[in-house]
Amino acid sequence: MALRMGRSTGSFAPGSAGERMGPAVVARAFQALPSAHREILAETVFRDRSVNEAAASLGVPVDVVKLRVYHALRALNTALDAPRASR
Template sequence: MALRMGKHTGSFAPGGPGERTPSAAVARAFQALPPADREILTETVFRERSVNEAAALLGVPVDVVKVRVYRALRALHATLGPPVTR
């Protein structure tokens, strides 16, 4: 699986097309993450920085950014559970 942060590659929300998780639930799940996970997702997802940019900004190796993003997204998916179908 290629990790392309900083580019619009679709939704990070779990589920397939036509399935959505209410934004309030996503916000609560995000706030429940540890500060380091919130920081890495803020830089890579919300601010759309590449992993290289985030690594330079945070002063950590690129591989650390990749691992943190992976773990943070998995934690979000685990917290959110299955999406709501419409």
């Protein structure tokens, strides 16, 4: 099962159901992530690969992919929240 971007908000960002985050904001947050986080999100989210496919592509165990995705999504969420905190 591949990770998918939430359909209700149009972004990975938490918030009210109707709130949308611009693609430029998400792109900046993504670019601010460490390369390991960008790599795992690119494999699973952007290339729409399952954790099994990403594990085979990267040459790591499935559990490692799952752990990396978890940490990468948390880091992305933190990066997306950073501009909001300064409002």
